[in-house]
Amino acid sequence: MDPTLPIRAARPWNPLLAFGLALGVCAAASLAAHRLPASVTTRYPWSSQAVQQGLMTLVALVAMRASGRRLAEFGFRRPEPATGRFVLWGLVLGMTSAGIMMGLGLTGMRARLATYGLPGMVLWIWLVSSVVEEIFVRGWFQSLVAGAAEDDPRGERARAAVFWSAALFGTMHLILLFGGVGIATVAVIVPSVTALGLVCATARARTGSLRPAIAAHVAFNVGGFVAGVIYGIAYRVTTGQLPPAL
Numbered sequence: 515m516d517p518t519l520p521i522r523a524a525r526p527w528n529p530l531l532a533f534g535l536a537l538g539v540c541a542a543a544s545l546a547a548h549r550l551p552a553s554v555t556t557r558y559p560w561s562s563q564a565v566q567q568g569l570m571t572l573v574a575l576v577a578m579r580a581s582g583r584r585l586a587e588f589g590f591r592r593p594e595p596a597t598g599r600f601v602l603w604g605l606v607l608g609m610t611s612a613g614i615m616m617g618l619g620l621t622g623m624r625a626r627l628a629t630y631g632l633p634g635m636v637l638w639i640w641l642v643s644s645v646v647e648e649i650f651v652r653g654w655f656q657s658l659v660a661g662a663a664e665d666d667p668r669g670e671r672a673r674a675a676v677f678w679s680a681a682l683f684g685t686m687h688l689i690l691l692f693g694g695v696g697i698a699t700v701a702v703i704v705p706s707v708t709a710l711g712l713v714c715a716t717a718r719a720r721t722g723s724l725r726p727a728i729a730a731h732v733a734f735n736v737g738g739f740v741a742g743v744i745y746g747i748a749y750r751v752t753t754g755q756l757p758p759a760l
Contacts, residue, residue, distance in 0.1 A: 526661030589724035596720035604730035608737025611706035684708030
C-alpha cells in the first residue's frame with residue numbers, strides 16, 4: 515500500500531465480535547488442515563501446520579489490505595522505544611511451561627514435536643509459528659479491537675485490546691485437544707501461552723511494532739527447548755539414563 519495515501523478512519527470492532535471472527539478463522543483453518551491425507555502428514559509432519567497457518571496468514575493479510583489502513587498500523591513498522599523486558603519474559607515463560615510439563619511427566623508435546631526433528635522444529639515452531647501467530651493475533655486482531663490510536667487518547671481501548679489479545683491466544687491453543695494432545699498437557703499450555711500473549715500484546719501496544727512481540731514469542735519456544743536440554747542432562751546425571759520420552 516502506498517504510504518502517502520491518507521489513512522482511512524479505523525473504527526474499533528466490538529471485542530466479542532472480533533474474538534468470534536478470529537476464533538472462527540482458526541477453527542476453519544484447523545479443519546482444513548485435518549483434511550490432509552494421512553500419507554501426506556506422515557511423510558511431512560509439518561504439512562498440517564503449513565496449511566493451517568498459511569490460511570490464517572492469508573486471511574489476516576487480506577483483511578488488513580481490505581481495511582484501507584496502512585500496514586504500519588498493524589505493526590509492520592520499526593518499534594518505538596519502550597520499557598519492558600519482553601524477550602526475557604518470553605524465555606522465562608517458555609522454560610517454566612516446559613519444566614512443569616516435564617516435571618509432571620506430560621509427554622504429549624514432546625512426542626509431537628519429535629516428529630519435526632531439530633531443523634524442522636527451529637523452522638516451523640520457533641520461526642514460522644511465531645511470525646504467523648503474531649501477525650494474526652497481535653497484528654490483525656489486536657489492531658481490530660484497538661482501532662486508531664488518535665481516537666483513543668487515554669489508551670483505554672489499547673489496554674483492553676491487550677487483554678483480549680492474550681485471551682484469544684490462549685483460547686486458540688485449545689485446538690490442541692483435537693490434535694491428540696492430552697487434557698493435562700493442554701491445561702498447562704493454555705495458561706502459559708495466555709501469559710505469553712499478555713507479554714506479546716503489551717510489547718505490541720507499547721512499541722507499535724510486531725518485532726518485539728515476535729522476538730518474545732520466539733524466545734518462549736526457545737525457552738521450552740532449553741528447559742528440555744537441562745531436564746535431559748539432569749535426568750541423565752541423577753539416574754544414569756535418558757528420560758523415557760527423549
